Amino acid sequence: MVKGRQGERVRSKSNQYPNTSLVQIEGVNTKEEVSWYQGKRVAYIYKAKVKVKGSHYRCIWGKVIRPHGNTGIVRAKFTSNLPPKSMGSRVRVMMFPSNI
Amino acid sequence: MAPRTKSSRNPDLIRGVGKYSRSQMYHKRGLWAIKAKNGGVFPRHDAQPKPEAPAVKPPKFYPADDLRATITPGTVLIILAGRFKGKRVVFLKQLPSGLLLVTGPFKINGVPLRRVNQAYVIATSTKVNIDGVNVEKFDDEYFAKEVEKKNKKGEGEFFEAEKDEKKTLPQGKKDDQQAVDAVLLKSIECVPDLKTYLSARFSLMSGMKPHELVF
Numbered sequence: 482m483v484k485g486r487q488g489e490r491v492r493s494k495s496n497q498y499p500n501t502s503l504v505q506i507e508g509v510n511t512k513e514e515v516s517w518y519q520g521k522r523v524a525y526i527y528k529a530k531v532k533v534k535g536s537h538y539r540c541i542w543g544k545v546i547r548p549h550g551n552t553g554i555v556r557a558k559f560t561s562n563l564p565p566k567s568m569g570s571r572v573r574v575m576m577f578p579s580n581i
Numbered sequence: 582m583a584p585r586t587k588s589s590r591n592p593d594l595i596r597g598v599g600k601y602s603r604s605q606m607y608h609k610r611g612l613w614a615i616k617a618k619n620g621g622v623f624p625r626h627d628a629q630p631k632p633e634a635p636a637v638k639p640p641k642f643y644p645a646d647d648l649r650a651t652i653t654p655g656t657v658l659i660i661l662a663g664r665f666k667g668k669r670v671v672f673l674k675q676l677p678s679g680l681l682l683v684t685g686p687f688k689i690n691g692v693p694l695r696r697v698n699q700a701y702v703i704a705t706s707t708k709v710n711i712d713g714v715n716v717e718k719f720d721d722e723y724f725a726k727e728v729e730k731k732n733k734k735g736e737g738e739f740f741e742a743e744k745d746e747k748k749t750l751p752q753g754k755k756d757d758q759q760a761v762d763a764v765l766l767k768s769i770e771c772v773p774d775l776k777t778y779l780s781a782r783f784s785l786m787s788g789m790k791p792h793e794l795v796f
Contacts, residue, residue: 483791508790517792577661578700581651581796 483507483518487525487563487572491549491556499562504545504555506574515548515555522575523557525567545574648675651704655711658683659703659783659796665692667782671709671765678721686762686769689779694758696724705796709775710768714761 484507491501504523509515525541533539543559557572590609591599601609616623652658656672658681670692673682681699685692769775785791 483785508788509792514790514792575661576703576791579661579703580649581703 482524482576483574485523485555485572485574487557487570488568501546501556501558502543502563503549504557504572504574506553506555509553509555511553512548512551514553515545518545518555518574519547520578520580521545522577523559524573524575525559525563525570526573527567527570647679647699649699649704651706652681652699652702653708655708657705657707657709657779658697659705660692660697660701661703662701663697665695667784668692669705669779669781669783670697671711671779672704673711673714673716673761674719676719676721680721682716682719684758684761684765685779686765687758688762688766689769689776694719694754694761696721703796707775707778709765709772711765712768714764716761718757 486505486507487502488505489503490497490499491503492498506515506518509518521544523543523545525543527539527541528537529539530537541559541561541563543557543563546556546558548554549556591601591606594600599606607613612623652672652675654672654674658670658672660666660668660670660683668685668690670683670685670690673684673694676682676696678696679699680696681702682694683692683697684694687693769779
C-alpha cells in the first residue's frame with residue numbers, strides 16, 4: 482500500500498464540502514501520474530479506546546476519485562466523511578482494485 | 582362473444598361502495614343461469630398445459646470474457662489483499678464465475694488451490710509453463726462451502742464434537758493439490774531463481790512508486 486497524507490476538504494473560499502477529502506499521495510506529483518491511482522481504495526485507520534470486533538483499530542474506507550489540480554493531489558470520497566481531527570494524518574492508498 | 586369493453590354492472594355510489602349487494606350482483610351477472618346450464622355447478626376449466634418455459638436467456642454478462650489480456654494461464658500473479666497478500670502465485674485458469682483459479686504452489690509459498698478475484702491481483706510478465714497440468718475438474722462447486730449436517734445432540738456432547746469436526750481438510754483436496762503442484766514444480770525448477778521468486782513476498786520499498794513500476 483502507498484502512503485498518503487490526507488488534508489483539507491474540498492472547498493471554496495468560504496464553504497467547505499466535507500464529503501470529499503484531498504489526499505496527497507507520496508511520490509505522485511503530476512496529474513498524469515494520478516491516473517494509475519484512480520479508483521484505488523483508500524483507508525483511513527485510527528485508534529479508539531473501545532474495542533470494536535476485538536480491535537482498538539478502526540477504519541474508514543474510501544476511494545480515489547479524480548485528480549485535484551495539476552500537481553498530483555487527489556480527491557477521495559469515503560464511506561462516511563472523515564473527521565476533522567484526521568486532517569494531516571496518514572492515509573493508506575491500496576493497490577487494489579488493480580488493472581494491470 | 583363480441584369483444585366488449587368491460588363495464589361494471591355495479592355502479593359506484595361512492596368509491597368503494599357499489600349500488601348493488603352481492604346477492605343482487607349474483608343475479609345480475611347471470612351466474613344462476615350459467616350454473617343451471619352446467620348442471621348446478623359453476624363450470625371449471627382444467628388448467629391448460631403451460632407453454633414451455635421460455636429458453637434460458639443468454640446472460641448479459643460473460644465474466645469469462647472480462648479477463649485482462651495480461652492474465653494468461655501460467656502467469657505469475659501478485660495477490661494484493663487477503664490472507665495471502667503479497668504472495669506471488671501461479672494462475673491456472675478462469676472459473677465460470679469469473680474468479681481466477683490460482684495455486685502457490687503450496688510447497689513453495691503455502692498458497693493452496695484457491696479462487697481469487699481479478700481486481701485484487703497484479704499480473705506480472707513472468708510466465709510459468711503449465712502444459713500438463715490438468716485443471717479440468719476444478720470449478721466453482723469444488724470450492725463451495727460444505728453444508729453442515731444438523732445433528733441434534735445432548736448439551737454435553739455438543740461442544741466436544743464441534744471441535745473435532747472443524748479442522749481437517751478432506752484428503753481428496755490434498756491429493757488434488759499435490760497432483761497439480763507436482764507437474765508445476767517440475768516446470769518451475771527448470772527456470773533459475775523462479776522458485777525463490779515465488780516463495781518471496783512482494784512489498785513496496787521506500788521510494789518505490791507503483792505507478793512507475795513495470796510489472
